Amino acid sequence: xxxxxxxxxxxxxxxxxxxxxxxxxxxxxxxxxxxxxxxxxxxxxxxxxxxxxxxxxxxxxxxxxxxxxxxxxxxxxxxxxxxxxxxxxxxxxxxxxxxxxxxxxxxxxxxxxxxxxxxxxxxxxxxxxxxxxxxxxxxxxxxxxxxxxxxxxxxxxxxxxxxxxxxxxxxxxxxxxxxxxxxxxxxxxxxxxxxxxxxxxxxxxxxxxxxxxxxxxxxxxxxxxxxxxxxxxxxxxxxxxxxxxxxxxxxxxxxxx
Amino acid sequence: xxxxxxxxxxxxxxxxxxxxxxxxxxxxxxxxxxxxxxxxxxxxxxxxxxxxxxxxxxxxxxxxxxxxxxxxxxxxxxxxxxxxxxxxxxxxxxxxxxxxxxxxxxxxxxxxxxxxxxxxxxxxxxxxxxxxxxxxxxxxxxxxxxxxxxxxxxxxxxxxxxxxxxxxxxxxxxxxxxxxxxxxxxxxxxxxxxxx
Numbered sequence: 486x487x488x489x490x491x492x493x494x495x496x497x498x499x500x501x502x503x504x505x506x507x508x509x510x511x512x513x514x515x516x517x518x519x520x521x522x523x524x525x526x527x528x529x530x531x532x533x534x535x536x537x538x539x540x541x542x543x544x545x546x547x548x549x550x551x552x553x554x555x556x557x558x559x560x561x562x563x564x565x566x567x568x569x570x571x572x573x574x575x576x577x578x579x580x581x582x583x584x585x586x587x588x589x590x591x592x593x594x595x596x597x598x599x600x601x602x603x604x605x606x607x608x609x610x611x612x613x614x615x616x617x618x619x620x621x622x623x624x625x626x627x628x629x630x631x632x633x634x635x636x637x638x639x640x641x642x643x644x645x646x647x648x649x650x651x652x653x654x655x656x657x658x659x660x661x662x663x664x665x666x667x668x669x670x671x672x673x674x675x676x677x678x679x680x681x682x683x684x685x686x687x688x689x690x691x692x693x694x695x696x697x698x699x700x701x702x703x704x705x706x707x708x709x710x711x712x713x714x715x716x717x718x719x720x721x722x723x724x725x726x727x728x729x730x731x732x733x734x735x736x737x738x739x740x741x742x
Numbered sequence: 743x744x745x746x747x748x749x750x751x752x753x754x755x756x757x758x759x760x761x762x763x764x765x766x767x768x769x770x771x772x773x774x775x776x777x778x779x780x781x782x783x784x785x786x787x788x789x790x791x792x793x794x795x796x797x798x799x800x801x802x803x804x805x806x807x808x809x810x811x812x813x814x815x816x817x818x819x820x821x822x823x824x825x826x827x828x829x830x831x832x833x834x835x836x837x838x839x840x841x842x843x844x845x846x847x848x849x850x851x852x853x854x855x856x857x858x859x860x861x862x863x864x865x866x867x868x869x870x871x872x873x874x875x876x877x878x879x880x881x882x883x884x885x886x887x888x889x890x891x892x893x894x895x896x897x898x899x900x901x902x903x904x905x906x907x908x909x910x911x912x913x914x915x916x917x918x919x920x921x922x923x924x925x926x927x928x929x930x931x932x933x934x935x936x937x938x
Contacts, residue, residue, distance in 0.1 A: 511912055514771065515856045519764035559824055562853070566817040574813060589863045592816040596856040598768055669762045670923040677916025685908040 493618050500622030506599045507630035508683040513599040517631055518672040520590050524647050527635025529583045531628025533576070533591060535621070537568045538600050542620035544568075545608040552609075561604045566595045599627060630679070637675050642667025746877050748937050749870075753881035756933055759857055760889040761923040766857030770889060771915060773848075774897050780890040783848040788883030790852050791861060794819075794826050795879030798862045799872050819862045824853045857886055893922055 506512045516534065521527040544564050545552075552560045573591050576584040584591065594600070603623055608616040640646055644654035644662035654660045665671050759765045766787070773783045798819055806812055831849045834842045852858060861882045865875040896918050905914050 511771075514767045515764050518767060558853075559821075562820055562824060563817065566820045570813060570816050573816070589860055589867065592863055593765075593856045593860055595816055595820055596854050596859050598854060601854060665924070668927060669764065670920040670927065672764065673916045673920035673923055677913040677920065680916065681909050681913035684911075684913065688908065 493615065496615055496618040497622040500619065500624070500626040501629065502626070503687075504623075505626040505630055505683070506602075506623050507627055508680055509687070510599075510602075511680070512602050513597045513627065514676070515593065516590050516597065517634060518669075518676055520587055521631055521635040521638055521672060521675075522642070522667050523639040523645075524632060524636040526583075526586055527631035527633075528628065529580070530587060530590065531624070531631040533572055533587070534594055534597060534599065535624025535628055536572055537565065537594050537597075538603060538624045538627075539617060539620035540568050541565050541600050542603060542608040542616040543613055545604045546611060546613045546616035549609045557609065558601075558605075561601060562595070565600050565604075569595045599623065634672075634675050634679060637679075638666050638671055641675075642671060744937060745874065748933065749874060749877050750881040750884075751936070752933060753878055754885040754888060755926065755929045758885050758889055758926045759861070759882050760886055761919070761926045763860070765860040766855050766886055769851065769855055769857075770886075770893065771912070771919075774890055774894045777891070777894045777898070780894040781887075783851070784883070784887035784890045786848040786852055787855065787857065787886050788880065790823070790827055790830065790849070791858055791879040791883040791886075792876060793830060794823050794858060794862060795865060795875045796872075797822055797826060799865065799870075799875045802866055815863070815866065816859075819859055820853075823858050823862070827853050857882065889922075893919065896922060 500506065504510055507514070507517050513534070516530050520530045541561075541564060545561060548560075548564075569592060572594070573584070576587075576591065603619060607619050611619070636646065640651065640654075641663050642665070644651055644660075655662055663671075666675065753759065757763055760767060760770045769783055769787075773779045801818065801822065802812075802815060806814060806818065827849055831842075834849075861879055865878055868878075870878055897915065900914065900918055903914075909917075
């Protein structure tokens with residue numbers, strides 16, 4: 486029982502830091518770059534995607550023995566598209582402002598690689614509870630990353646945070662907002678810098694990368710398909726410095742985390 | 743005629759679908775590692791984009807709108823795209839083997855490419871006519887191709903650069919994409935000057 490509890494906690498926490506979908510798995514880059522011009526947009530997009538991710542994981546996990554293997558991808562896409570339609574109608578009714586600022590990126594959650602990826606890699610072989618925890622964890626990790634990108638871009642690009650002016654920026658002060666960060670190039674740059682930062686940190690924290698689960702079968706249509714992998718199945722670029730061999734000490738450290 | 747030129751110019755240069763609208767970033771980052779891959783993928787995208795524009799428009803206008811079913815557009819469009827891709831794959835495999843060789847393996851990946859669904863939704867949102875929708879689809883495909891082509895060149899140069907350890911891989915690629923994207927920002931405001 487205790488072991489099962491721990492594994493559920495693990496399913497939840499792994500998505501937040503260790504296998505963060507945006508920063509480590511590099512899934513779902515389109516919304517991450519497009520809508521994160523402000524902290525509120527980033528948060529809203531993250532929560533919207535979390536809603537779909539959790540429900541899709543639950544539904545697909547519940548139907549995992551019913552859906553024939555050959556037509557599973559079309560079935561998953563149909564399920565996800567229906568959930569997205571529900572979400573869109575809810576947003577139109579209760580949060581019209583957010584719906585307007587996210588625009589076509591709400592229906593585009595349908596083709597977000599994270600959701601299809603988790604359905605393929607996790608929900609179609611695990612129990613409903615585990616899939617729920619996995620969806621929640623991944624969603625929280627995604628939301629957190631979007632929120633950070635959105636905050637950085639809003640503070641640097643407009644000099645505001647959640648629409649409120651910050652002290653010592655803009656107006657007559659020396660510090661002026663750098664508009665380029667709110668424009669498309671800023672999105673690419675901030676996201677790139679954030680991945681670099683997370684790679685630097687994971688070099689210190691973990692001896693091993695979560696790369697082995699990232700193969701072509703588990704993540705159809707992901708960034709890493711067929712490109713970032715070498716012939717040996719390892720990532721072609723080092724997320725963790727290669728000379729560090731995983732040792733007993735490292736394994737112990739991983740366990741304690 | 744002016745209309746068509748304006749749509750093409752806007753979608754290819756000003757609102758470049760990858761570098762300004764962030765549609766299809768996944769395949770943009772994943773497949774620009776060499777020129778051959780990126781050209782195969784872009785060719786397939788142009789093809790599917792035009793075909794699905796031509797199919798989704800009548801279905802939306804003559805089937806969904808009269809029955810007040812507009813809210814089903816996401817579900818219907820994604821199913822149309824998925825089946826269009828499957829049918830296209832079968833047809834090309836049978837009738838045009840050389841073309842299938844060039845873009846065959848990229849066709850299945852296109853279903854999850856958000857550029858296609860995004861352009862279908864934009865066609866509806868901008869209330870284009872049938873011809874305009876097809877032109878927009880074609881232009882979007884070309885703009886994807888332009889971005890892929892430019893960026894594949896940049897990445898070929900970058901592969902020889904000496905990059906700090908934790909910047910290797912995606913971070914350096916994204917920062918390079920930011921710089922390429924700046925160059926497309928230069929086209930902002932041009933359209934008013936040309937087309938009035």
